[in-house]
């Protein structure tokens with residue numbers, strides 16, 4: 001095992017980072033080699049690998065089953081070395097938002113255990129309407145909710161949880177503590193993750209380049225991320241040092 005791997009903690013967003021974006025979230029394709037590669041890397045890193053996604057934990061487990069450490073719902077729920085926890089209880093205003101969004105034709109509404117995502121990829125002209133509805137609900141919820149403007153998606157989630165908080169929490173756990181954190185993400189929701197690893201003197205990598213981002217490094221595509229992970233794995237089993 002490479003010495004560097006013993007000191008590294010790897011945090012990975014999923015959509016747009018490990019796998020290519022699709023017109024709808026349930027249409028994404030996970031390459032067959034990816035789940036076993038992630039399991040191998042987690043083992044090589046002594047358990048210091050976590051997926052950090054906006055998707056619900058159950059959805060993450062459907063795509064990439066069985067990893068010990070996973071943060072879902074933008075840090076609102078997580079499994080840390082096999083133990084599942086949630087940060088907050090359900091917020092009733094989210095039901096009103098989901099109901100309102102269902103009435104907008106051409107919007108794909110994704111109800112999560114701790115949030116509502118409204119996808120307008122097929123109808124970009126509806127972005128303003130979707131944002132206005134989300135803002136109304138956020139304002140009515142007395143600071144319990146916040147709005148996230150993602151790639152062709154507006155999402156409303158509980159305030160006070162984000163991917164940066166998830167990474168910081170994981171870094172306090174024994175498998176991760178004291179290691180060099182690396183976070184790879186692609187979207188606005190990943191910026192707090194980039195800032196979290198920057199604060200810990202780690203490495204922040206954004207898919208699509210670093211322009212306008214807190215990330216300090218860029219990779220061109222999810223394919224490039226997967227290639228990089230394969231290299232880490234090969235160097236780990238080959239016993240060579242990994243160049244960051």
Ligand SMILES: [Mg+2]
Nearest residue numbers: 013015016187
């Ligand atoms: Mg993403």
